[in-house]
Amino acid sequence: MSLSSVNLLVLVPLLAGSLLVGASALTTVYARRLGEAGGRALTFVLRNVLGLPLVFAGAIWAWQSPSPWLFAPNPPLAVAGWALVVAGALVFVVGHVHIGTPAGRPTLRDALVRRGLYAYVRHPIYAGSIALILGLAVLHPTATFISAAAVGTAWLLIQARIEERDLIQRLPEYRNYMQQVPRFVPHLGRQSRRAPGPRSQEGLAPGGTGETQ
Template identity: 45%
Template sequence: MYYFLIPLLIGFAFAGSSAFTAAFSRSWGVNGGRLATSLLRNMLGIPLYGYGLVLAWCETSTVIFNLGAIGQGLGWLLVIAGTVPVIAGHLQLGWRTHMPSMNDALMSEGLYAHVRHPIYAGGLIVFFGLAPVHFTAPWLLASILSIIFFTVMARLEEVDLLQRMPKYSDYMVRVPGFLPIFANNVLSRWVWICPALGLILATLVFYIWGFSLWSSFVAALMLVCPSILLWALVTLRN
């Protein structure tokens, strides 16, 4: 039932390892670093991750509960809203999105003038929307893991960008990571929502698997604790 985790997690590993362009370039030169990053990201990471998502979506599983037309409508609205920055961010960066190089220039215009990671921010919104649209245990787990992965991937890429672009440290000070400044000001009192939602959803998944309610909560707490720490890092550094 959960075989989709194999390509999904392997895809995460390959895509995550692609965020070391600077290290690859030091060992194999500028062109070698670009090639290594492209192979890990485009030929291995993204295809395997996408295949895992397809398997999770198609997995035969009972819908946990039906949110009705309104709930699904809101979910699709989030998907559409998140797709906009994903597409716009890719168009703005062009080939640099999938073939980063030591020679890349800092992008600080358009969407990137307001947030450092519009593509990942849009991806987070998409998965928050898709979870209620297809509310099965496999897809819910895949969505939670994807949300955690996007957060981690953004941090890994920033470590690499700091090595490739000297001006990136000043850019990090000026521009927030995932939410525009006005949104950060509005939501600064509600940063606990994301980890709390993750804890509730993970508890629900374990409960469906057959755990008791208390055991489900404890297991979910152990699973979600790392994501809570990551979310704390995101909010503190933004």
């Protein structure tokens, strides 16, 4: 794959949106400087009003952009691709259900708890998103979309680390949780040790029980 086969313009909204969503993870900084209400509002705007729409726009543009196919689709790959899409979407939705409505608006008062998918991995929403992205890349393996998928996956890996740094500042217990529960891939054959786990930018319960990232 050469750069000439990739529509690099589609990466502009993807990268811009990723940077804005990444900036939304600085909950502690915003809350300390702007107050809880101001920090929460800024987080919401950066993530949901500006960042995510740009990411989705870039992804759609990449999908529709004319570009050479890197390999020919075939039935086994189609089955694998759809399996990743369905599994990823299911994990993504269930992760949001466990979190509830505060997913994009964390505060300094968010509580700690762990249940469901969050007992197995710290970032089920991001894990589901990565699986979904990989599945779509298998189903539509054009040079441009594969490049966009690589950018999207890299962003999620970085975003998780940014959020965890913020969580450590807000929730001292998060360090122990990080040692007990893996980031994206669960320990095979056993559930992570039961312990309080914090909810993060993926979503936090205000002042009560919450979900881990």
